[in-house]
Amino acid sequence: MQSLLSANDLHVSYGAVEAVRGVSFDIRQGEIVAFLGANGAGKSSIMNAITGLVPTASGQVMFEGRDITGAAPETLAPSGLTLSPEGRRVFGTLSVADNLRMGAFALNDKDAVEAAYARVYELFPILLERKDQYAGTLSGGQQQMLAVGRALMSNPRVLLLDEPSLGLAPLIVDQIFDLILKLRDQDVTLLVVEQNVAKTLQVADRAYVLVNGEVVEQGKPAELSASGTMQDAYLGAN
Template sequence: MAPLLSVQSLQVRYGPIEAVLGIDFEIKEGEIVAFLGANGAGKSSTLNALVGLVPVASGTVTFNGSDITDWPPETLAPAGMTLSPEGRHVFGTLSVSENLLMGAYSIKDKDAVNDAWERVYTLFPILHERRDQFAGTLSGGQQQMLAVGRALMSNPRLLLLDEPSLGLAPKIVGQIFDLISLLREQGVTLALVEQNVSMALNIADRGYVLSSGKIVAAGSASELSQSDALQSAYLGGE
């Protein structure tokens, strides 16, 4: 069975700076795959390239059997892949429900939008309670829930999560990781960039360790948890 996502020789550059140096990886349907490494290792650049937020300098991205390497960002959510970005990037002067509606921009069927709202509000009851509140007045944890909920509104097959626990209290971090496991049970495939290594490996099936734009280790979560390459990727920084 072909992987849901297959990436070959992916390169990402910012002007003269090479952020990702020709990496290969794949994600199978139903998996949680973690991308680990120190700050600046190329993890977020990889996710952003997958959804077209930064251009792919070279390489091929294949999703659900289609070459999506050069697809515009707005075409990827309808195709089944969405990103919950680092830093949340909620629209502070819009209400919670209006923020969620932004995630359903590609859905024309009102009943389908209502179903998506119901799903998100079931996952995040606090968002239902605060649905008319400005997103900018939510706590950090609630804004993270809103960012994930917005990404879920298009009913993605593959959800990319960039640093979902960043800056959150430990109790909220636990809730976010419980949610990630629940989403997988509901049939969502997930890719996760996360600084909290122990939490990430606790829920992931497999992982890739990046250092200076290259994949330096790959394997099951249990293999990576004992990997010298993982420790050196963090202790050695870049």
Template sequence: MLKINDINVFYGNIQALKEVSLNIEPGEIVTLIGANGAGKSTLLKTISGLLKPKQGSIVFEGQSIAGKQAQMIVKRGLSHVPEGRRVFSNMTVEENLELGAYLRKDKDGIRKDFERVYDLFPRMYERRKQQAGTLSGGEQQMLAMGRALMAKPKLLLLDEPSMGLAPLLVKTIFKIIEEINQNGTTILLVEQNAHMALSIANRAYVIETGKVVLSGTAEELNSSDQIKMAYLGGH
């Protein structure tokens, strides 16, 4: 579904990604693990068109998307939930969700997806007339995910969905991620909580200082001593 080959990405003179390659099959949950500043968010931004690679290729469903405009990439079926949620705080929950569907014309489909989002996130239904800025961090995360789903993505990029959330909410968010995947959406997940990420992923890539240094099934990485020491607190 997504094939990335040897991409190099720079911020000015600083190289943020160094010959990164990865691939994602339809229906998978693939997770990127790495320390802060390793290049995980940069990779998601490059896939979704917010950054342009200097070299290398990004092919989504057989078509090159490297350097294409972000809205064209959304139209193709790829949505990005950025780190830090980025909801429109002075708009209501409902208006935020409507914005997620702004490229769509299928009114019936949009209505169905509203129902689907409210099924996944019942709290969003309760808060639908409330300004997004008044929601808790966890609710804003749910809204950001719901808004991305309103674009009807085939592939969903999630950047740090558990960041700053209480442990109980983290469990809820991860359950919902699994449910979104079971409903047919492929997921690329960037997550500091390596333990949780590996518990729901099929495969994982480890990024260190802009390079992919390790990849394998989630089980393989879960039982790797190297990963345990670096990212799983040595357990």
């Protein structure tokens, strides 16, 4: 099956520091693929490079057979590629509904916007209850739901989730991972960066393990769980 999203020999640098060193990956339609690794392994830098938030030093990113390397971030959501960033980054002084509308900027059809609202509110009923509330007054878990909901408003084919469970209570973490499976069932392809390795391996179809900006292993969850390489990737960073 042809890759929906892929990268070849991707390099990302911050000044003299090379954060991503020749990473290659591919994601096929309908998959949940995870990037795993300790803090500083380069996971978020890859996500930001894919979406044009940081420049690539070299390498290539392909989406649906098109070269999107270095594309402006605002051009990617209309084409079906959306990022839900680490740290939620909701607009605290805007209402829940207005935050969601910010994610629908690529939709010009009023009916499409209303359908997107309906989908998000079905996935997250609490957001419907709080739709007129300022986003800054929501709990951490509710803000994460809002961040994911905002990313879904553009009806992406591929959704990039950067640390979706970070700082959340265990019950909310369970809900977030249930959501990931539900989105896959709705034909959304997902790339997930996550520190919660156990939960991630329960939902991912495949994963890439990164150390110091390089892929050191890749495979299915069962293969990685039995591998000492993944354990070393975390323990070696402590």
